[in-house]
Each structure stands twice: as structure tokens, then as C-alpha cells.
Amino acid sequence: DGGITQSPKYLFRKEGQNVTLSCEQNLNHDAMYWYRQDPGQGLRLIYYSQIVNDFQKGDIAEGYSVSREKKESFPLTVTSAQKNPTAFYLCASSNSYGYTFGSGTRLTVV
């Protein structure tokens, strides 16, 4: 079955640590996205990539980094520069028929 796999489902980060969230898709979609979701805020775009080896900043890119070395993979690194990283992170990919979302990673700073 085609879809998007995010891992881990839950992640705990200590202050000052970098952590990487994994996102893999087997839908053969060119475009991939990372969104952050906070209560009452909706979905805010962090980064997106429309083609391998290219990506663009979204609305809240500060403190995050991404890479797109393979079509199937779009990992997100939450760096220590992100001051308030506790949130639900959603990865998505799209074609002309719409977006498909992964099941999300809940990141908590401890």
C-alpha cells in the first residue's frame, strides 16, 4: 500500500539537542512538505520541496533544517536554535489530486 511513513511517533528532546524526524513516501510524489501543528494554530508550513535537491523555506523555517537527497525521503532536523519545539509535526506529499499526510511525530522538550 502506498503512503507516507513518519518516525518516530513520539520523540523527547533535551534542551540544546538537535533531533531528526524521518519522513518516507512510496507514492512517487515529487512534492513534499513539513508542517507544524499547535493547538488553535492550524497547520503552519516549515519547509517544502518540489524536486530532489531543492527546497524552500515556509512561514516558520527558523530553527529547522531539511534535506532532499532522494525523492522518497524528506527528513526534518529540529535544531537547538528552535526555542519552542514542542509540537505535533506532520509530513505530507502531493500530486495534482491533493495531499497525503503521514501520521505525525509528537515532539516534546524535556
Place this chain on the structure above:
Amino acid sequence: QQPVQSPQAVILREGEDAVINCSSSKALYSVHWYRQKHGEAPVFLMILLKGGEQKGHEKISASFNEKKQQSSLYLTASQLSYSGTYFCGATADRGSTLGRLYFGRGTQLTVWP
């Protein structure tokens, strides 16, 4: 460029109808609708292109009014399974349903038996 959704929350009894609106101050090319259950991924419902197109999915349908830059989602004879948060997402790029979506803040729908 974030679309504005209204209302923020709706509470219904099973079998009642509801309308959720999504409007933008910028010209829209396409509008997407998604439903998210608590703690889960948003699920795609439908996509509408400019031109007043109306689409349906089970007893859920939507319209796109290009003049008003607004899309409305209609939930008819609501079921318990309709509970969740509904998001609209809009693209402004002409000629494309691809590219980044600008999402509204969501409308929380609760259906009671």
C-alpha cells in the same frame, strides 16, 4: 495569505446539517478540504477548482464561489464519524493544484448522538 474559516467550532446532533466556510482576500485557484481526528493525520476529502465547481463525498459536498473567493463545505445528515477538525487549504498559483497550500485554522466539529 491564510484563509479564514468560520465558524471556529460547531456542535451538532446526529442527523443535523452544518456548513463550514473558507474565505480568502487573495485570488484562489483551488481549495482543498481535509478532516483530522484527534491525534491523527488529516485525511483528504476533496479538491475544488475555480469555476464554482461543486463536488461530493458521501453526504459531504463543497462549492467554490470564485467571485466571493470563498468555498463552503456542506455536511448533510451528520453522523458520529463526522466529528473532527476540518481544514481548508488554498492555492493561489494560477494553473496549478500543486504547490504549497495555505491552511485555515480549522473548524472543530462535534457530533453528539
